[in-house]
Amino acid sequence: MRPATGRGIVTTLGEEAVMQDEWTALEHAAAHAIAYRQETGSAETTPVADYAAMLEAFAAPLPEEGDDPVSVIEHLVEAATPGIRAMTGPRFFGWVIGNSHPTGVAADWLASAWGQNVGNVVAAPAASAVEKVAADWLLELLDLPRDSSMGFVTGATVANFVCLAAARSEVLRRAGWDVEADGMFGAPPIDVLIGADAHATVFSGLKYLGLGAKRVRTVETDAAGRMLAGDFERVLRGCAGPVIAIAQAGQINTGACDPFAEIAPLARAAGAWLHVDGAFGLWAQAAPGRKHLTAGVELADSWATDGHKWLQTPYDCGFAIVRDAEAHRRAMAISASYLPPAQDAERDPSAYVPELSRRARGFATWAMIRRLGREGIAELVERNCALATHMGETLGGDDGVALVCPVALNQFMLRFGDSDEATLAVVRQVQEDAVAFIGAALWRGQWVMRVSVSSAATHLADAEVTIAAVRSAWAKVRG
Template sequence: MNESLKAMADAATAAIAYRDAVAGAAHTPVADYATIRAAFAAPTPEEGGDPQEIIAELIERASPGIRAQTGPRFFGWVIGNSHPTGVAADWLASAWGQNAANTLAAPSASAIEDIAAGWLLDLLGLPGDASVGFVTGATVANFVCLAAARSAVLEKVGWDVEADGLFGAPPITVLIGADAHATVYSGLKYLGLGAKRVQTVESDSLGRILPDAFQRALNDATGPVIAIAQAGQINTGVCDPFAEIAPMARAAGAWLHVDGAFGLWAQAAPDRAPLTAGVELADSWATDGHKWLQTPYDSGFAIVRDSAAHARAMAISASYLPPAEGAERDPSTFVPELSRRARGFATWAMIRQLGRAGIADMVEHHCRIAAHMAQRLDAETGITLVAPVSLNQFMVRFGDGADADRLTLATIKRVQDDAIAFLGGAQWRGDWVMRCSVSSVATTMAAADTSVDAIIAAWRWVEQEMTCPVT
């Protein structure tokens, strides 16, 4: 075995040891950015080095700054566990070095991606003939879906945006809920549709689009229309009323896109599917694999009902690229990259690992954990649950009155400093909250209770230090 292959083996051994240890760690303190940067700061290397020494150096210096995102008590954002089965498949994707550009270059990567795409549509209850682009995550998935939407609505009015661009094109009206996620605005910005040119549709107290307001916005719109809804509001977890607004969009000739980064997976859990009722009536959907499917990062899915519009917006052609033959699905037709990793391997492996029943049980389990944690915290004096738990998200505030923001931020910092659990902050309706996302397959009810205990202890410390008068 040459030195480079020995370095691969060393990396695998260290990775397995890390994952084994992080699952049972009582505390997971992390060095800050400045400390890690200082550890790596050095002049540009003039000569090459020994592969095993390089990997050993990377492990030694980086390990103190690795956040325990795969641990059982990470609730900071809606991210999954990077399940070991998916990681193993992803390692193979890297080792095999497959550029999943076309069926000739990568037969296995292309075929497995096609199979996994069909499984995804089945699990999510979406049209079986929809096209699926395997992208980096929901941010790019939203971008790809909105590119297909732009192509389709302009084609209906006789404009070829792929050939002629947006100069002189009929203006597109974009309708978006008042509590949409920031990544949707990024997609609009990338596409030249403008992050500020949107028409905001009023939402309710939990962040759901109000159907009457949506209908009024459609009535007032002129020309091509793209409407954007969401499955899973990032703070409350609620889903827009798709069964009501999708027929409205269809009747108005508008394209309805759904940002379903995590909430779309409610479709895979029969007990939670009523929350997303009617979502299958939309025209496109964006979701993540590295959230509730637990794949490693660099995994998202752009799903489009009109596969022709999807292909128009994304396909890359050149004389040196082999065309797909017959019914073959060319994987690069539905994504913005020509050179990319073979993302289908990890997706296929995780669906095989969990199966339909396992995915449904996991989603339901996480929702029960979220409700349990929220109930326990809300029962404590000085801690307030901000909104009912709908899915796997909830928010709490600490203290009351004018000091609540200060006390909430201080409690978040204390929890992070204690490093028993990780949670973060957000602003909701102008107030600071602690936000909790339950989405890791590693999280158990026992881990949740340990985390709640740590949050309560942090709050009691803050309450004692910051609210008691000095004597």
């Protein structure tokens, strides 16, 4: 075969044909993705196959030879589609999950195609620069201290871990201990204060850091899961050494936020580091009509939040934000002779995250902020919260249905027939009918239907359809 050239590289026609198949596979994938999003957005029901069916669809012996790329993509789409939960649809309320906005997906496709490993500035100058700009925008949107540092991580779970690592570093440094050099063996014990209704992922971070999930000092909470400032002060007074306090913006079941304006001054006066798990609730800061719910949150020392929730970026995307940038870098920075250091005003992206190799999450973040703008993000948060209030109060007024707590943000809980059995039966029926997806949770020892409204795709019409679907399910359960 005669050689063909392109950009100074000699190839054969056979190799060109192979590469053409790869480009065709990309085109097929894009076409299938677009079709899926269009169909899901307008579907009346979105049933999904279970794990066993999906395992059967994919199970096969290890391939001995490679398949052609178009066949691989077509087989993947055919096998996987029946088991794809419609998280991007307008009536997904199972967990606090954004709808992976098409603009963010498009930017994320480019990030994958560009194949950037955001390990350092020299390796990925564009990805590094866009993170700096996106970080500045986020600090302004969330109205947090503008000189705070930020790491682009997988989500709030790792963001909590990163922020708590910075907290551990700083409170031990003040006590004369270098935890990065000497570890935890022999270190001064750290008291960790946490609300009784904290999210499970915070305890994961404590485990990872050797602080222990069971060694916490628990602060009492009110009926909506907010820490009681008086009890926070009482528990804080009982601490003698280094202290890390963990608050939250957006309790996962109720959406309630801790009283930051009351507890932050107490923490600061005691020399404690105050961290805020704000996976979704921190975004109340971006909505003028909801900002009062997080009053005083800017007084904390670190904050964790997600992009793949209310910013609607594709998974995975979260932000670890730390007031003390030096403590942040001390806890996370990676150095080696083969890694070029950042120069002058350059921001080294690997100095703020636990990963050296990672995808370029800043592109989708930048794209979504450009796409929505300050006003669009505020409108989205306000709309989701208003819809949650409408749905919760409407259904809570039905016979035999109780709204468990007043709707504080975008989360609400319903109980049917004042019965665990009836409540779980309604949840199962809603899932079986597949008009909407809603899950269950335990709250104060009782099962509830828990509804999370956090998608840009959700509008009033979707809320009304969901109200009708829940009413239909309740009618079926009652017989």
